[in-house]
Amino acid sequence: MLSLNRLRRGHELHRIRRLTATKFNSYSTSIINIPKANIYPFGAATRKTQPVFTDVEWKVEKGESWAIVGSGSGEKNLLFQTLLGHLRISPYPFDGLFPFLAPHQDPTTAISIVSFTHRPRGGGNTDFYDYSARYGAVHEEDKVTLRESLYASLGLVKDSFAETKQELKLSTDDQKTFDELAEKMGLTPFMDLPIIALSNGQTRRARILKAVLRKPSIELLLLDEPLTGLDVQVRPKLLSLLHKLHQSERPRVVLGLRSHDDIPEWITNVAAVGNRRIRIGSREDYLQGSLTTNAQTYATSSSSASESTLESQKNTGELVVDMKNVRVEYSGRQVLKDINWQIRQGERWHLQGTNGSGKTTLLSMLMGDHPQSYTQSPNCYLSPQTPTIPRHLHLFSHPRRLIPTPHLQCGSLIGVLSPEIFDAFPRRANMKVWDVISTGFDGGYVPRGTVGLGLGIRGESKKYGPAEIREFVEGGSEEKWRLERMRHVLESLGPRSWGGSEAQGDQEVFAKRNFVDLSVGEQRMVLLMRALVARPKLVLLDEVWSGMDEGMVEAARRYLRGEGVGKDQAVVVITHWEEEVPWGDADGVRKFRLDGGQGSEV
């Protein structure tokens, strides 16, 4: 409520200033205008209040195309928040922050943001929500199709009380625009799928399309990291569409990019954000390095700065995953067709494939989340007359169906961080960083055990756990081992490793912080610690870098290349950016590619 009041107050001020300003300046072509100001958080301002940004001087003129580039999502996000009226600009621009808006236009509806530094699904949740719902039979209430959701942006909504079947119809003009944009976004084939069934990349494109179609139309679209999670083929198409929309002002676009992203050719100006400063310049200035904010770029995968401890162990480690003709289909639509893949201890894999090729589905089979992970046996889908096809899914040398799912997901077997886990992890008040990391021992979402270090490896799961843990369990000192592991991940991946605000202090300070209060990047680092803390036999890392600051990415990559994962552990990384994989060809990383439902090593 408080922030809503602040927002209203900021925009009210904006409106009054603009009403007076337009008397003198009724033909302003400036889109954004911040003439020499500091930017503060709202709240009690004293002389000692530290500005979020100092000496900002920024003007965006009609005809220019801007990108905001940051070394991490944190400060870049703060600049977007400033544009949305969530931070205080002091002194406030006399002509208003958006001089191009007509006096009657409300900035809260004319300016809109679509941010991909985190996904909105389940945002603000305090309880765990079942992200695996999309893999099974879709519930009636989740059956809103992509088309229905997009039509709603255009003001067309189904009457849920209507007794007869209704057909939603757009005007001829709207239908033409709709079809054209959907085609360019590559979304036409998915229009009648439930939104819940869309892949990450398809969902991202749908969110952009929804913003563009919105009625009343928005004037300025802030798009933060639109390329993250999109495959290489789609990126140029999306950028070209955004360029066209920007040129025709339907709507104008400001892009948010990471500092290692390529700057699209049509971008004319850059605002580089970092170290509480916003440096403004042309695209050329930025490319020549004159706007540097101490942003680093990733070291190449085979960087010698952090030597990989990986040795090529092709076909020697114990089998962790054995897939034989694994298949996944929904109502006759085959997503995975007869996949054969073996993963052994000590191996590092990069799982590749375009948006919608089935990477997340394959991961859900490994995690045992997918109902079809139980049904991988000969002829499960075929008629009795069809010749038998050998088919199985073995995990940790056992048929998947013989391992109870809670045992499978206990941290000593599988450690995972994915966009689904990031979104689904509950943001409960008072849940500390320590509590979140320690849930990694049991693979759950609630801290357990008398000392908050989980319940321990007991019964059945003991026989699957790594030798190191078994020794401790048998020696009765498992709790001590867990405590050491907690300290180890906090030390190696905590703020000191990435030069964060707790850098000078003790890791204990960070461990006691509320998880919900952390930035997106910090939350991701904590969930990465959770995935690694129990030294699982199989580590699954799906798009883990998005939203992390560059220092965090470097720290995480360094740790993974070094002592973070051992020779007795297998790792599968999913990313559309080759340079984000911690290991390079020289380290012996292997690549498994999904294409048209089929998979093979490349």
Ligand SMILES: Nc1ncnc2c1ncn2[C@@H]1O[C@H](COP(=O)(O)OP(=O)(O)OP(=O)(O)O)[C@@H](O)[C@H]1O
């Ligand atoms: N319940 C369902 N019914 C029909 N199709 C589905 C269902 N669930 C998923 N799909 C389809 O399965 C395909 C694979 O989805 P998946 O999320 O595995 O792709 P992905 O390779 O991880 O993509 P991205 O790179 O975008 O994350 C998608 O085309 C998706 O629309």
